[in-house]
Amino acid sequence: MIQMKIADIQCFPLRTDLHRSIGFSQWYYTAKNNCLVKITCEDGTVGWGECYGPNEAIATAIEQHFAPRLLGANPLQNEYVWDVLWRAYLDFNRSGIFMAAISGLDIALWDIKGKALQVPVRILLGGTDEPIPCYATGMYYRDDKPEIEMLKELLEEAAGYVAAGYTFLKVKIGKNPEFDRALVKQFRARFPDTFIAADANHAYNFKEAFAMARLLESLNYSWFEEPLAPDNYDDMAALRASTAVPIASGECEQTRFGFQRLAQTKSLDIFQPDIAYCGGLSEFQKIVALASAAHADVVPHCWGLKVNQAVAASAISMLPQNPGRFERRSIYLEMDQTEHPVRDSIFSEAHEVRDGKLHFNDLPGLGVSVDEAAMDPFILRGDG
Numbered sequence: 001m002i003q004m005k006i007a008d009i010q011c012f013p014l015r016t017d018l019h020r021s022i023g024f025s026q027w028y029y030t031a032k033n034n035c036l037v038k039i040t041c042e043d044g045t046v047g048w049g050e051c052y053g054p055n056e057a058i059a060t061a062i063e064q065h066f067a068p069r070l071l072g073a074n075p076l077q078n079e080y081v082w083d084v085l086w087r088a089y090l091d092f093n094r095s096g097i098f099m100a101a102i103s104g105l106d107i108a109l110w111d112i113k114g115k116a117l118q119v120p121v122r123i124l125l126g127g128t129d130e131p132i133p134c135y136a137t138g139m140y141y142r143d144d145k146p147e148i149e150m151l152k153e154l155l156e157e158a159a160g161y162v163a164a165g166y167t168f169l170k171v172k173i174g175k176n177p178e179f180d181r182a183l184v185k186q187f188r189a190r191f192p193d194t195f196i197a198a199d200a201n202h203a204y205n206f207k208e209a210f211a212m213a214r215l216l217e218s219l220n221y222s223w224f225e226e227p228l229a230p231d232n233y234d235d236m237a238a239l240r241a242s243t244a245v246p247i248a249s250g251e252c253e254q255t256r257f258g259f260q261r262l263a264q265t266k267s268l269d270i271f272q273p274d275i276a277y278c279g280g281l282s283e284f285q286k287i288v289a290l291a292s293a294a295h296a297d298v299v300p301h302c303w304g305l306k307v308n309q310a311v312a313a314s315a316i317s318m319l320p321q322n323p324g325r326f327e328r329r330s331i332y333l334e335m336d337q338t339e340h341p342v343r344d345s346i347f348s349e350a351h352e353v354r355d356g357k358l359h360f361n362d363l364p365g366l367g368v369s370v371d372e373a374a375m376d377p378f379i380l381r382g383d384g
């Protein structure tokens with residue numbers, strides 16, 4: 001029996017300004033915000049987790065509410081610990097900030113378990129060592145260009161990803177229906193042999209989504225992401241039934257109970273839980289079971305730092321085929337291509353991404369290490 005004890009929990013809300021703002025259907029980003037959590041054990045073992053969402057609010061939830069309950073606990077009892085945290089704040093945990101906080105803590109506990117047992121997390125999960133193919137998320141809007149010029153620039157941006165070895169692109173739609181139609185047509189014309197998915201970030205009403213689904217279907221797009229408001233289960237189910245283009249959603253859904261609604265309403269072909277938000281790796285596995293029983297694929301949403309990339313890649317390594325067949329279908333890892341000085345400078349070790357694939361290292365745990373001195377300038381310290 002390995003005896004370990006949690007001795008310290010620290011949260012790091014991180015921010016960096018962007019040199020050029022990036023837009024999608026809802027707003028323009030001028031900065032990137034992220035939240036890392038570090039759990040240190042009495043024997044010096046350190047685990048890193050990541051939370052997706054409003055970083056300072058999540059940090060407060062961890063520091064003021066969850067950390068006091070975790071100190072002294074055995075980090076190897078992560079399933080038990082998850083349930084303790086869930087029960088402790090059940091009235092507030094069912095969705096939102098608190099569940100994002102639990103997600104990061106849970107990821108850190110998996111990192112600790114891997115390090116304690118000296119195996120990678122993907123081995124704990126029963127996954128493979130095969131490189132994980134990645135899809136390039138990018139093509140965000142620019143507010144300094146007219147639409148026609150911007151579209152040309154987005155096509156050139158995508159050409160760079162294809163030249164770098166990516167065989168799968170994800171574009172942003174939902175700006176306005178006319179521009180969206182031009183964009184998806186021009187991308188298909190320019191990249192006839194590339195997988196392409198389109199992400200509306202819940203910008204359409206049903207009729208707009210219905211028309212776009214027909215167009216994406218005719219252009220052989222790989223999926224139509226967040227066509228409708230995330231709570232619009234019935235219309236999502238009707239849209240799914242109307243088209244052969246797969247319908248994907250779930251990045252703003254949490255827990256098995258949230259995804260059960262999506263399963264029960266048969267509204268999705270692809271579940272997209274974000275492991276840093278949906279409840280962590282422990283809860284993600286329950287969502288995978290639900291998706292499997294609903295005959296849906298799981299493609300984790302991943303739009304953060306390399307902790308989230310590592311845990312998403314580890315999870316993908318064990319995902320089941322729905323359905324199975326001789327020629328396996330690949331599940332692609334989301335690889336955000338946008339400017340991100342924090343993501344690109346604070347990790348001293350991480351899995352290598354080259355030729356459009358993530359290649360696992362053999363380090364125990366999640367396989368990432370944080371250079372805390374490099375992270376320091378990005379930490380928000382509550383002084384504005």
Ligand SMILES: [Mg+2]
Nearest residue numbers: 199225226251
């Ligand atoms: Mg999305």
